[in-house]
Amino acid sequence: MGWKRKDLLTMQELDAGEIRTILDTAESMKEIATREIKKVPALRGKTIVNLFYEPSTRTRTSFEIAGKWLSADVVNFSASGSSVSKGESLLDTAKNIEAMSPDVVVVRHSSSGTPQLLAEALRCAVVNAGDGAHEHPTQALLDLLTIREKKAHLEGLHVVIIGDIAHSRVARSNIHGMRKVGMTVTVAGPPTLIPPYVQELGVKVSHRLEDVIADVDVIMMLRLQQERMTAGLIPSLREYSRLWGLTLDKLAAARPDVLIMHPGPVNRGIELAPDVADGPYSVILDQVTNGMAVRMAVLYLLTGGKAQ
């Protein structure tokens, strides 16, 4: 199956076949990481611009390594703060970048919708590396790849996503992606961190951790931003970690083959107890490895590669 899209902006826009194409391609890319010389010429002569308006060493590095392993030239632009505070508008920046004739622009921005605006303004491919509280599609894809590897299939699995759903682009992308491949999704957290009408995205909602961990195949913990406390969304970190933190104790109720995922970086002791984060259920490091594979696949497909 060929790849038709110019951009990768959301999981919402992808169908199950497209998701499968990316995951299959990513699987074939994983082998590159095991080679002694980690380099294939697939993207030689192509230029990838990493345009990061929000600092994220992990995601940026992952895209950077993915590009380099495929022999692309990778240029990093980080813009501190918003473009508005810099006095240069987003669309000005877009025009300047266009003038450098890149093949792919990878964009991370604190405002939802920015990748879509850039994609409309740019001729080259645009990859959303996280926009506001909207989407983070490559994260969802690497999560799906990790689950598929461990469980051998996706359809019929039940996932619970726990924590700050309201502000999480990871949650949104995963909800769309998981539902499209036939998984059941429950979201859980205190009501102040669950966005209104989230059921309309096709998920179940729970407000008690104990009710949800017993019969799921995957537990996905989200990172709690400490500013949620000062914003008055939770009374204290202590209370949050007591009610919503995952400990070995609470995990006793879970299935023996449950997977524990986290998009990182983990607040150890808040959402995950250290012995859970590093324990046998955790696939957090597999997620990181699969991140590179998924990003190689996405860059490859968007620059005209054919799925294998």
Add this chain to the structure above:
Amino acid sequence: MNLLIKGGRVIDPANGVDGVRDLLVQDGKIAACGPALAAPEATPTIDAGGKVVCPGFIDLHTHLREPGYEYKETIATGTRAAAAGGFTAVCAMANTFPVNDNRAVTDYILAKARVEGVVRVYPVGAVTRNLKGEELAELGELAEAGCVAFSDDGKPVMNSGLLRRAMEYILPFGTPVISHAEDLNLAAGGVMHEGAVSTELGLKGMPTAAEEAMVARDIVLTELTGTPVHIAHLSTAGAVRLIRDAKARGVRVTAEVTPHHLVLTDEAVRSYDPNTKMNPPLRPKRDQEALLEALADGTIDAIATDHAPHAQAEKEGEYDHAAFGIVGLETAVSLLLDRLVRPGLLDLPSLVARLTVGPARAFGLPGGTLGLGSQADITILDLGRELTIEPARFHSKSRNTPFAGWQVTGMPWMTVGGGRVVMWERVIKGGFGA
């Protein structure tokens, strides 16, 4: 300032008139309305056959931006946009720079309007100094200088005690307070309606409760003080309910709705086009339906544009950072005719009433009627005209509209102010002050 308008369908809700009539204007006033009128020799005659002749439209909610933000709009360009859109009078909001919180600014606006404006300008004074919500503006002087209402529009007056004092103080002047109903703590920095769409888009939402809590408070303060309150840009079903109940109890509350809340829903935000960003935000269909119903049954008194011009740089790029608001004067009437009247959601006489007698009564303004002896402010509509909304052709200085490229049928054909033709076929013929 004499004119004979022949053979149009005259719709004058203030006087219960709806039929083919001639309309005679003498010395800037309505002199006669009836079949086959004769006019003195040399009276200019307009053939309005097949057209609709109404009292001049009044916009209760316009941001003219002058003084201070002339790069967005000026009194000259804003009143031209008004005339082109079929309005013969606009109420100018106080959030200029300096703020219209003292007589000197009101005098400046009125003087500028006399010289450079082409339609009537009624200033709205600030409730609090510098719109800060801390101390009262000089409300008495502002009223004497010609302010027709008071509002910190753009922001609510969050301090209920202070608003109570303002309402008590202006009681003798008989002017209403205009409420920008938004509880800032509940709205909490939202950029769109809080609901299923905001959740999906990951944009911060403003709940309908932010509006409804303040509408309820302001109704209570009207009952306490006796000063009428006018709810600006009503947008939620809950607020409609509160106003309907208050009116039934005899409370002096009036309300307006904007054309964009009547023709767009929060689904439009999916484009991330900053021209869909307004405050109050575009709401879901169920709220829109409640607004339409309230417009038809008279719970909503007026349609107002909330004309909010912004320069291009303020309305492009990231949705979060874009300014709130769109221009409205030049698109309002065509949108209303095409999207409300044509599909039968609102009958034409009701639409005309919400643009004429409704607003005039809410603020106690002259106009809004074709009664004998009243000022000859007249709007003539061509219901059959098809057009494409082209921002490049706007008279307004700003182009921020989500309606670019829309095909609509029906437009204001002629605007007459004080008996002079101000606008004809979108061309400005000159003001009536000059």
